[in-house]
Amino acid sequence: MAEDIGVIGAGLGGLSAAIHLAVRGKDVTVFEKNSSVGGKASELQMDGFRFDTGPSLLTMPFVLEQLYDAADASAEERVELVPVDPICRYFYPDGTVLDASAHEETFRAQVRAMAPDDADAVTRFLDYSQRIYELTSDIFLFHSLTDLKALLSWKNVGILLRLPQIDPFRTVHARTTSFFRDPRIVQLFDRYATYNGSNPYAAPATLNIIPYVEYRLGGYYVRGGMYALVRSLESIARRLGVRFRFDARVEGIAVAGGKVTGLRIDGGHEPFDTVVSNADAVFTMTRLLDDGSPRALRRTRRYERLEPSCSGLVFLWGVRGQNSRLAHHNIFFSDDYAEEFDDIFTRRVPPRDPTVYVSITSHADPSHAPEGHENWFVLVNMPYVTDENRDAGIPEVRAAVLRRLRHAGLDIEGDIVCEETVTPADLEQRYNANRGSIYGISSNSRNAAFLRPRNALRSPKGLYLCGGAAHPGGGVPLVLLSGKLAAEAVR
Ligand SMILES: Cc1cc2nc3c(=O)[nH]c(=O)nc-3n(C[C@H](O)[C@H](O)[C@H](O)COP(=O)(O)OP(=O)(O)OC[C@H]3O[C@@H](n4cnc5c(N)ncnc54)[C@H](O)[C@@H]3O)c2cc1C
Incomplete structure (x- = not known):
């Protein structure tokens, strides 16, 4: 007989877990506090514009292909992946513009x-x-x-013995400066630490893995926008028999005798002996599992010590006019990168001079904006939410973004015809993202990979974790993997 499994959250990790579990013949119900799937990978329609509100770049496409293959997805069920070239256009404060081409020779x-x-x-x-x-x-x-068996295989022990080659003892920045002389090229490669919400001046150089992933494994646009991917996974999950309950906020995970017994929802009890939580792992362990016992208190303290990744401030702008100077992905660098990260991670205040990311999907999909207009997704890295900085400085950051764009010759303020803002506090409140973090846990320390919550917990039995704050980490491909690993761990 099929076994009942409850999944908390319909983010990308939860969808991946639900699909992998259903493929294994499990009977799966997903409980989502919001009224649609996707979590941080959401969508907004406004005045004839369409926006993704979260991820814009897909890397490691083979992870998605493996998920599709596992679910035996038809060609119609799969999204079209379009390689982007240049992967990103970089605008420097001195007026230089660099296209980081997907073709290494051109990039060089x-x-x-x-x-x-x-x-x-x-x-x-x-x-x-x-x-x-x-x-x-x-x-x-x-x-x-x-x-453990896989971890202790001879191959893996051999890898661990070659630790210096994976470069954990220097920072990302220390290593990029050992390769490159020009500070602008250093800044370009330092930026990759932000792909999992970390600080290049603190994170171990192991994170220098990311440029390989982007340049040699490729960066992709999902035709129709990232939300097309979310929709595709939802429809595959439904085809496999997964049930979705929306506006169903899980209030707690019920545990008895060290084992999961169900979910508390709307004051009621839904019995499950296996639960996969895609809600932020720190949120799950500190807020959904907290039974007030001394043991729970110790666990809460341990999880609260994990440093969240940075947060983000998103401006969704419908913009009149079409800017041929802009590529699909664009970065406008700040004057002083070290100072910017000091603001974000040390002072934990909104950056006074932020680096600005602009992504426009209406170039690839003209239906995403009315004719003669563009849909700008604008993202600035922000500190994770604290009691002191909650929603502080948003108008100042907006002004700084417009200043930075003006400096690059893009005076667009008068051309913004509609606008929506997603703040760090919105991310915290809408998706229960721990302190509004975008990617879950930061990798600002050498042992972060080992401290990240595991996909299967020793206690309570029957609880599994997936999503950006769980192993192996944040970003679309990794959360899809986390769902797969959590599903595989379910016995
Ligand atoms: C602005 C932004 C830009 C990004 N850009 C990129 C990018 O370009 N490329 C990339 O790869 N990644 C990017 N990311 C990261 C990527 O979007 C995330 O890592 C990924 O979407 C997170 O998926 P998740 O599985 O952790 O689930 P989440 O999206 O965190 O979803 C968790 C779900 O659980 C639900 N939930 C929480 N608590 C409960 C509860 N108690 N009861 C019921 N439901 C609950 C939430 O509502 C949510 O739907 C970006 C993220 C953001 C925010």
């Missing part, structure tokens, strides 16, 4: 034109980045760290 030529001494280092750096991926991906991404 671009770097050569701007920083001749650094061109050859691009290939050396990507080789070094690839080496980290080859040494670590199997153990840290594709397996659950609870899988």
Whole structure:
């Protein structure tokens, strides 16, 4: 007989877990506090514009393909992945513009034109980045760290003995400066630490794995926007028999005798002996599981010590006019990157001079904006929410964003025809993201990968975790993997 499994949350990790469980013949019900699927990967329609409110770039496409294959998805059920080139257009404060091409030779030529001494280092750096991926991906991404047998295989023990090659003892920034001389190229490669919400001046250089993932494994646009991917996973899950209950906020996970017994919803009790939580792992362990016992208190303290990733402030702007100077993904760098990260991670205040990310899908999908207009998704990294900074400084950041764009020759303020803002506090409140973090736990310390909550817990029995704050971490491909690992861990 099929076994009942309750999944808390219909974010990408929860959808992946539900699909993998249903493929294994389990009877799955997903409880989602909001009225639609996707979590942080949501969508907004406004005045004829369509926006993704969360992720915009898909990497490691094979993770999605594996999920589709596992579910035996038809061609119609799969989204179309479109390679983006350039992967990103970089605008520097000194007026230089650099296209980071997906084609390494072209990328090197671009770097050569701007920083001749650094061109050859691009290939050396990507080789070094690839080496980290080859040494670590199997153990840290594709397996659950609870899988002791896999962890202690000769191959993995061999990898752990080659620890210096995965570069955990220096910071991302220390390592990029050892490859590149031009501070602008250093800034470009330092930026990748933010892909999991970390600080390049603190995070271990192991995170230099990310440029390999982007440049050599590719960066993709999902035709129709990222929400098309969310819809595709929802419909596959439904085809496999997964049930969805929306506006169903789980108030707690019921436990008796060290085992999960069900979920508390709307004052009632839904019996389950297996629960996969896609709600933020720290939120799950501190707020859904807290029974007030001394043991729960100790556990809460332990989870609260995990440093959240940075948060983000999103402006969704319908913009009149079409800017041929902009690519699909654009970065407008700040004057002083170190100062910006000091604001975000040390002072925990909104950055006074933020780096600005702008993504426009209406270039690839013209139906996303009325004719003669563009849909701008604008993102600034922000500190995670604290009692002192909650919703502080939003108008100031907006002004700084517009200043930065003006500095690059884009005076668009008068052309914003409609606007919506998603603040760090919104992320916290809408999705129960721990302190509004975008990616879950930061990787600002050497042992962060080991401290990240596991997909299967020793206690209580029957509770499994997936999503950005659980192993292997945040970002679309990793949360899809987390769902797979959690489902595999369910016995
Ligand atoms: C602005 C922004 C930009 C990003 N850009 C990128 C990008 O370009 N590329 C990339 O790869 N990643 C990006 N990310 C990260 C990526 O979006 C996330 O890592 C991923 O979507 C998180 O998925 P998740 O499985 O952790 O679930 P979440 O999205 O956190 O969803 C969890 C779900 O659980 C629900 N829930 C929580 N508590 C309860 C409860 N008590 N009861 C019922 N339901 C509950 C929530 O409502 C939510 O739907 C971005 C994120 C943001 C916010």
